[in-house]
Amino acid sequence: MTVTTRPPTGSAPGPASSRPSLSDRLGARLSALPTVAALLIFVGMIIYGEAAYGRIVQFNTLSNLLVNNSHLIILAVGLTFVILTGGIDLSVGAVIAFSSVAGVMLSNAGWHPVAAVLVMVLIGSALGLVSGVLIQYFGVQPFIATLATMFLARGLASMLSTVPERLADDSAIRDLAAQLKIVDGDKVNDLVITPGVIAAIVIVVVGFTVLHRTRFGRTVYAIGGSEQSATLMGLPVTATKLGIYVISGTLAGIAAVVYTSRLGSAQNITGIGWELDAIAAVVIGGTLLTGGTGFVLGSVVGALVLGLMNVLITRDGGIRPEMTTIITGGILLVFVILQRVLAARRRGEQA
Amino acid sequence: MTGAPPIVEMKDISISFPGVKALDEVDFRLFPGEVHTLMGENGAGKSTLIKALTGVYKIDSGEILVDGEERRFGGTADAQAAGIATVYQEVNLCSNLSIGENVMLGHEVRGPFGINWKATHRAAAEVLSTLGLDHLDLRRPLSTLSLAVQQLVAISRAMITKPKVLILDEPTSSLDANEVANLFTVIRRLRGQGVAILFVTHFLDQVYMISDRITVLRNGAFVGEYPTRELDRTTLISKMIGKDFATLRSLGSERQSHHYEPRGEPLLRAEDLGRKGSTEPTDLELHQGEVLGLAGLLGSGRTELARLLYGADRPDSGTVWLRGKKTDIHNPTSALGHRIAFSSENRRDEGIIRDLTVRENLVLAVQAKRGWFRPLTRKEQDALTRKYLTELNVRPADPERPIKFLSGGNQQKVLLGRWLATEPDLLILDEPTRGIDVGAKAEIQAAVAALAAKGVAVVFISSELEEVVRLSDRIIVMKDHRKLAELENGPHVTAETIVAVIADEGDDEEGDTE
Numbered sequence: 123m124t125v126t127t128r129p130p131t132g133s134a135p136g137p138a139s140s141r142p143s144l145s146d147r148l149g150a151r152l153s154a155l156p157t158v159a160a161l162l163i164f165v166g167m168i169i170y171g172e173a174a175y176g177r178i179v180q181f182n183t184l185s186n187l188l189v190n191n192s193h194l195i196i197l198a199v200g201l202t203f204v205i206l207t208g209g210i211d212l213s214v215g216a217v218i219a220f221s222s223v224a225g226v227m228l229s230n231a232g233w234h235p236v237a238a239v240l241v242m243v244l245i246g247s248a249l250g251l252v253s254g255v256l257i258q259y260f261g262v263q264p265f266i267a268t269l270a271t272m273f274l275a276r277g278l279a280s281m282l283s284t285v286p287e288r289l290a291d292d293s294a295i296r297d298l299a300a301q302l303k304i305v306d307g308d309k310v311n312d313l314v315i316t317p318g319v320i321a322a323i324v325i326v327v328v329g330f331t332v333l334h335r336t337r338f339g340r341t342v343y344a345i346g347g348s349e350q351s352a353t354l355m356g357l358p359v360t361a362t363k364l365g366i367y368v369i370s371g372t373l374a375g376i377a378a379v380v381y382t383s384r385l386g387s388a389q390n391i392t393g394i395g396w397e398l399d400a401i402a403a404v405v406i407g408g409t410l411l412t413g414g415t416g417f418v419l420g421s422v423v424g425a426l427v428l429g430l431m432n433v434l435i436t437r438d439g440g441i442r443p444e445m446t447t448i449i450t451g452g453i454l455l456v457f458v459i460l461q462r463v464l465a466a467r468r469r470g471e472q473a
Numbered sequence: 474m475t476g477a478p479p480i481v482e483m484k485d486i487s488i489s490f491p492g493v494k495a496l497d498e499v500d501f502r503l504f505p506g507e508v509h510t511l512m513g514e515n516g517a518g519k520s521t522l523i524k525a526l527t528g529v530y531k532i533d534s535g536e537i538l539v540d541g542e543e544r545r546f547g548g549t550a551d552a553q554a555a556g557i558a559t560v561y562q563e564v565n566l567c568s569n570l571s572i573g574e575n576v577m578l579g580h581e582v583r584g585p586f587g588i589n590w591k592a593t594h595r596a597a598a599e600v601l602s603t604l605g606l607d608h609l610d611l612r613r614p615l616s617t618l619s620l621a622v623q624q625l626v627a628i629s630r631a632m633i634t635k636p637k638v639l640i641l642d643e644p645t646s647s648l649d650a651n652e653v654a655n656l657f658t659v660i661r662r663l664r665g666q667g668v669a670i671l672f673v674t675h676f677l678d679q680v681y682m683i684s685d686r687i688t689v690l691r692n693g694a695f696v697g698e699y700p701t702r703e704l705d706r707t708t709l710i711s712k713m714i715g716k717d718f719a720t721l722r723s724l725g726s727e728r729q730s731h732h733y734e735p736r737g738e739p740l741l742r743a744e745d746l747g748r749k750g751s752t753e754p755t756d757l758e759l760h761q762g763e764v765l766g767l768a769g770l771l772g773s774g775r776t777e778l779a780r781l782l783y784g785a786d787r788p789d790s791g792t793v794w795l796r797g798k799k800t801d802i803h804n805p806t807s808a809l810g811h812r813i814a815f816s817s818e819n820r821r822d823e824g825i826i827r828d829l830t831v832r833e834n835l836v837l838a839v840q841a842k843r844g845w846f847r848p849l850t851r852k853e854q855d856a857l858t859r860k861y862l863t864e865l866n867v868r869p870a871d872p873e874r875p876i877k878f879l880s881g882g883n884q885q886k887v888l889l890g891r892w893l894a895t896e897p898d899l900l901i902l903d904e905p906t907r908g909i910d911v912g913a914k915a916e917i918q919a920a921v922a923a924l925a926a927k928g929v930a931v932v933f934i935s936s937e938l939e940e941v942v943r944l945s946d947r948i949i950v951m952k953d954h955r956k957l958a959e960l961e962n963g964p965h966v967t968a969e970t971i972v973a974v975i976a977d978e979g980d981d982e983e984g985d986t987e
Binding site for chain 1: 549550559561566567570574578581588
């Protein structure tokens with residue numbers, strides 16, 4: 123006894139059929155396709171870079187790729203949570219500016235480095251909470267709410283200081299960027315890792331686990347699918363949405379620590395446009411801006427694609443650095459179009 | 474059922490919205506192991522009562538007892554915790570997630586490393602199999618299922634919490650007969666397990682098929698509670714409407730006696746009209762003053778054919794002649810220009826604009842037809858609105874009320890008015906009577922008959938075969954996205970005739986013989 127009367131036209135599957143066709147199996151995995159595509163492009167870029175410029179597939183290049191982009195990866199993880207619910211967080215770049223300027227000034231004022239770092243992270247959490255409360259309790263659109271938080275954070279950073287604040291040379295915070303050699307290659311070709319990179323890896327693993335193995339994470343996906351359904355299913359929608367903005371803010375605070383420790387200074391204009399880089403990374407990694415579909419690991423790949431692109435442009439030498447953003451935009455466009463095509467295919471399967 | 478105390482008792486429940494008293498001291502009781510139907514016209518307060526019981530709305534006064542204990546629900550989660558599960562008319566699941574996950578969301582089995590997906594899927598499979606859904610692959614996205622199966626998945630989900638009370642809010646409005654039968658098997662099984670089931674529907678047949686007791690509401694007030702076998706249909710309807718049956722009859726259309734003989738040039742003639750994946754090449758003819766019924770099961774391609782006629786989808790084969798001239802109707806605007814109007818089956822998403830007033834909703838199509846640079850004056854708008862509010866008997870006849878505050882039947886009348894205001898020669902109505910009450914239904918049918926008498930050609934699509942038979946001059950029966958047969962309507966044609974046509978045509982590819 124079948125319960126559908128819909129005729130099995132085209133790829134629409136009859137549930138009674140015992141062996142799933144290829145399109146069936148593809149259908150189940152279709153949502154991962156953009157992420158796979160991002161991974162393929164990343165590998166393709168590495169192969170192309172190695173062939174065209176050389177010295178890409180070697181320890182120091184790949185280490186630097188991770189070290190230089192660990193803050194972006196951390197931001198992208200936070201934005202993945204937000205975008206999965208169908209929201210957006212524009213404040214993260216400005217949060218980094220405020221958090222890092224405050225952290226450096228506190229540290230230079232004689233605060234214990236642990237306390238300074240803690241404050242930096244908590245500044246992020248607090249600003250995330252502000253966005254979340256605006257969105258959840260005042261019904262403000264995420265775009266506008268986080269825009270307001272962005273202006274607030276940028277303004278607070280500027281009130282603290284408008285000049286570069288240099289972290290004292292002997293500050294323990296700098297140790298967070300200390301390079302630990304894992305493989306000692308010839309000359310400078312070493313595989314190195316920094317506490318910042320370790321933090322990024324831990325955050326990615328934790329982010330993945332939370333999204334895929336906790337009820338909180340599944341609620342994030344459910345909200346992205348249909349917030350109304352999630353509410354009617356009795357899921358804790360309000361708490362979850364507050365939570366994701368706090369997560370995004372907190373991760374921005376951690377990214378501020380990672381970035382500041384590496385650079386050794388902070389300024390109120392740090393991080394302008396980084397929220398957009400992070401959003402680009404998330405989208406390239408296959409997360410739909412409408413929410414409900416996407417993966418943390420995809421966002422990591424997205425961040426690395428952006429980072430590697432910068433490396434390749436530098437190596438090429440013939441491409442003017444000003445063109446970087448045009449190329450970023452081009453890549454982004456290709457991925458969004460790819461997602462549109464896939465979404466249309468999925469709709470076709472339903473019809 | 475007798476003797477046992479009620480599992481749910483609602484006493485003197487009142488709820489007000491700005492300007493409306495939605496519920497006025499309503500009583501309601503629900504016993505374990507019964508199917509209890511809540512009946513009433515649109516706007517009678519059924520949905521409001523259910524939402525009070527599920528914690529969506531807060532009650533202004535009165536008390537809700539569950540298992541003898543007074544409860545105050547702050548939200549849906551509270552009601553769920555008290556053992557009340559709900560399945561809504563629109564499937565409220567997440568289509569981006571897998572079938573199994575939709576069943577288990579919020580109730581996943583957890584282990585030391587977070588959610589244990591294996592155990593979670595096992596639990597989902599278990600509950601799905603109790604509803605006869607063993608064949609589903611839990612890992613596939615929900616979106617791959619038909620609406621009917623999604624509805625059953627939603628019920629499975631509701632059963633996860635082992636509720637004592639299951640509320641089904643018009644679960645059958647988008648199911649066909651076969652699927653309804655399936656659903657009823659499930660409902661009877663649950664009733665046998667002692668679950669108290671509150672069932673809301675507009676289909677009288679279904680009420681008598683499944684329910685043990687009936688509570689009737691009218692205009693937000695309690696009319697009475699009756700055992701189903703002691704309440705015949707006529708009495709039930711008159712209790713719902715508050716008029717006796719003779720008055721009701723006179724509302725019905727006089728169409729049955731009327732039969733139109735097409736003469737001369739057809740208004741519209743289509744040859745091989747089709748679109749890959751949606752409609753097989755189809756021929757059809759339509760004369761002035763004729764009602765052409767499109768009958769068929771849900772998903773048989775009725776809507777798709779209508780959309781081709783209206784230019785909402787582009788045909789990729791065939792030719793259309795309009796008033797004898799070869800015409801290319803490539804989008805809705807050009808269709809309006811050719812005096813073809815289309816009222817969508819999806820009232821909520823493609824029909825009304827919830828926050829606009831009745832007047833604004835009504836004049837939309839006329840305005841679009843005139844072009845936005847020649848706005849209708851307020852006077853013209855008022856005149857149009859007044860005309861159609863009276864003609865179609867829209868209640869309340871307040872042009873400045875936001876349309877979302879009207880009941881479904883009255884919203885539908887406003888939509889009908891919207892298209893009539895464009896003075897179409899051809900009007901396509903896709904499920905104009907779905908989900909609306911008997912009174913409004915009769916009024917809409919009467920309006921369609923009156924239109925045909927005035928010379929308008931009407932394409933009438935409905936899942937209710939009786940309605941198609943009653944209204945149509947000719948009936949096109951559709952199945953599997955193609956035209957199966959064309960019937961001249963007459964005394965010999967009944968709903969059974971159409972069912973026979975659909976059934977005769979082989980169960981070759983479906984295997985859904987019972």
